[in-house]
Amino acid sequence: MGAAALEPKPMRQKINRWPARLDVAQSLSGLLLVLFIWGHMFFESSILLGKDAMLWVTRMFEGAHLLGRPYPVLVSVAAALVLALVALHALLALRKFPANYRQYHRLNRHVSAMRHLDTTAWYIQVITGFALFFLASAHLLVVLLQPENIGPYASSDRVWSGRFWLLYGPLLLIVHLHAGIGIYRLCLKWGPFPAQRLGLWRGRIKLAAYCIVAFYLCLGTASLVTYMRIGAQHAPYAGERYAPEAVE
């Protein structure tokens, strides 16, 4: 046995950990973006509780409650971080897009022949991801460049008089389809479900994803309609800022 210990160990090729890291980074960036968008929906829909509630949330993000006065630049910083995350995620996901016409053609044929929900769902994710690349970036850039233009009237004016509802309507649907499918696929991609229970969990997660997407679509639609209504009423005074009703 002693001789075996002296034998030189076979040279082992150094392993390339990057494919593993990129796979984790893709899932992690997706997960963070999903958590972000789900949180974002609650802040955005503070308008449903009234203009004062939304103003309070706006001020909170500008640090007014902690720092004494609002610093809109904090919103720019947050938007820049999310934009960076979106860029990272998009770059990583780009690796999974069909790389040429032949792959695209085969994928198309495969998806339509299979009539298989999960395959179709992934295809929807690729398409919505592509659309998000433009829509989400556009929205984030506006927030990044005009952080002071957020508020009960400023936002409503942008939505109605600035016709941003044309962007936000499609963005709402697309981002929640993408996020809902994404979270379902993340669970199955990594989740340690034992084989006998995989079907059960898969069904549960699918149901949960349907419910969550439906909930956020309702919440988002209600908020968007509210912004549009306020914006329409406020249109003659577009540009004016909201003054809280109860000023001390």
Place this chain on the structure above:
Amino acid sequence: MDNIPVRQHRTLTINILRHNPADGDSQPRLQAFEVDETDAMTLFIALNVIREEQDPTLTFDFVCRAGICGSCGMIINGRPGLACRTLTRDLPDEFTLLPLPGFELIADLSVNTGKWMRGMAERLETWVHASDLAGVDLDQMEQPMDPHLAEQIYELERCIECGCCIAACGTAQMRDDFVGAVGLNQVTRFRLDPRDQRDDSDFYQLVGDDSGVFGCMTLLGCEDMCPKDLPLATQIAFLRRRMVAV
């Protein structure tokens, strides 16, 4: 009961892809055949009826006609499946049969899955790796294996290499170098085997990239279409977690 009700039998219209790549004049085309359905008819029976009664040149593969050999995989109305285990009564009056995509076409419905599987096995080295194999005394009793472990390995060993998971996988259809669920499953099978001395960093060398486990995009076509119901999604997620932890 003095008369047993007789079922009305259908006449099936089966559209089959005809093409022989070895014949330079052959153009791929769909040919329609009509077959009278019988009780408990499988596609295996229907195809044999066509070959015996209508067209002796129709090419397709069968060996076991019992879902064991894995040679009769084909695309049945868009989805992969075993012809010998598919009952015509589960299909509409008219349906289409295509050869499995992603494999070399021999002729008509016959594809060379064996060649693909061999390439995959060589690429993933799906055999027991041990340093002292030459010194094993074949006359001696083998080491006993824990029955639970033996069962786990057997569960994964049930794969018949039919190729349905490759035809069902969007990734494999897009990327020719993807080893597919069949390959990833076999890696998890050898990883379980106590006789195999490879560790996770050895396995990482084999599947730690986009042609291996990180290429899988969790479309679950394999899981849903595997005719042997192998736990593919569970195995792939497991392998992904192990490979990330290397």
